[in-house]
Amino acid sequence: MTTDLDTLVTALYVKIDDKIGGTRRPGRPPLLSDSELICLAVAQALLGHHSEARWLRFAHAHLSGMFPYLPERPGYGYRASHSRFFWGLRLYLVCTPAGMPIMWALANPKIGEREVLAAMLEIDAKLVADRDGVLLISDKGFASKPFEETLAKQxxxxxxxxxxxxxxxxxxxxxxxxxxxxESVNDTLKGQLDLEHHGGRTFEGVAVRVAQRILAMAAAIWHNNKTDAPITRSLIAYDH
Known part of the structure; x- marks a missing residue:
């Protein structure tokens, strides 16, 4: 554990808990809050633990002071012999020039790229509406005069x-x-955050693990920006 990771997890917990900590559900309060769960997921991704079982062993040994309650065993494990999975899903990611994730989606590769992007912009329409003009950079796959005219109207x-x-x-x-x-953003997700070795076995499992890594990258960028780090997208201070 590094001091920087401790600081990041603490700051992230405070930020998340300010947003959702006051929300109460019927029944007894959970032993592990949503804020704690999200922070643990970020720490797992930054430290490169693919196996939930190994991660929980590590967390019990090194993080019990920050997280008083940790489950004893996960519901499933990770098999090294099946370290690469292809689920027929394509990741769409919209980032700022600094690499901060803004929108993302997982979609069936049979769905057209323009169709997926249109749906993302429809769901998160407020992100565009709150800005005075948006420049969106893409590859040739999004080429279409009608599609570009539709974007221009937005x-x-x-x-x-x-x-x-x-x-x-x-x-x-x-x-x-x-x-x-x-390519640098892709390398951060695939190289430092092991996106291709997510270990998910269901659609929900894949989606959660992709979200975990995107959140980890976003949290690191946010924290580096707050602490005036020279390179905002560097994860080096947190990945060991």
Missing amino acids: GIELLRPSRKREKQRHGEPMLKKVRQLI
Whole structure:
């Protein structure tokens, strides 16, 4: 455990508990609150524990002071022989230039990319409505004049590479640098947060583990920004 991780988990707990801590459900209060559960999930992702069983052993040994109640055993484990799963799902992620996740979705790969993005923007319409104009950068898969006209009506300008036989689009020269940023975000999720080794065995399990890693990256960026870290998307201080 590092002091930085302790500080991050503590700050995240306070932030989350301020938002949801006052919510009460019928019946006895849970032994492990929602705020504690989310903080534990972030810590698990940052420390790279794929197995829930091993993670709970680690948490009992190192985190019991911060989390008085921890379950003794998880409902399922992780088999190293099945470390890679393909569930036929595609991850869509919208980030700020700093890499902070804004929207995300898991979708059947048979669903068109533009259809998924349209649904994301419909569900989170307030995110766009609260901003005075949005620049959205994508790849060629989102090319469509009707789709871009629909985005424009929502105050969204789409910046993408030009297709074959299409004139160079405005702002296209800057896409090379943006592509490096996108690959860097992907590398953070796949490399440091082991996104491809999530261990989920059901749709719900995959969705929870993807959310866990996206939240971990967002929490690290948020905390680094609050502490004036030189590189806001660096997870090095928390992943060991």
